[in-house]
Amino acid sequence: MGYKSTILVVEDVVQSRMLYEEWLGCKVDSDFGIHNVGFEGGLALYQKSLFAELINSNDIVSKAQNLAVYFEFADIHSLRDQIFASGFELVHDIKEQPWGQMVLRFYDYDNHIIEIAEDMDAVLVRMVKSGMSESAIANKTGYSEDHVKNILINLKKEEQEEYK
CATH class of the missing domain: 1.10.880 (Transcription Factor Skn-1; Chain P)
Structure with a gap:
């Protein structure tokens, strides 16, 4: 077996689940309550305290800026307004990529970069x-x-x- 999932370590699985499920359209595949939740396509959220215990370390870095979770939507403008109104920190506002695709990047609750791009x-x-x-x-x-x-x-x- 090969690749199964990408895990994002979060402070609050319930809060983060709302963002990924309700706003970004992720469908829950497996639900382990406050400890972790897996979404179709391979994204998973792990509770930070559980993950720290699993790896025997509390040294979990935030805002590393070396990973982005990527989503595509036909209309990114209305989602941008919702993100902005909710107080999320923008990496940058909507701008055009060199290949013509419009994209917006922001930090989620735990400072992971979320990339919202226009559907190709x-x-x-x-x-x-x-x-x-x-x-x-x-x-x-x-x-x-x-x-x-x-x-x-x-x-x-x-x-x-x-x-x-």
């Missing part, structure tokens, strides 16, 4: 609506032109299905 399908749609050619989109995003064409064809089919 939304990026492509935004680029098309701005008048960019498929070739220009491919050049900007790093996708092949064929990949861009296929995604846009599938998105057009999905839009047509919505109106039926």
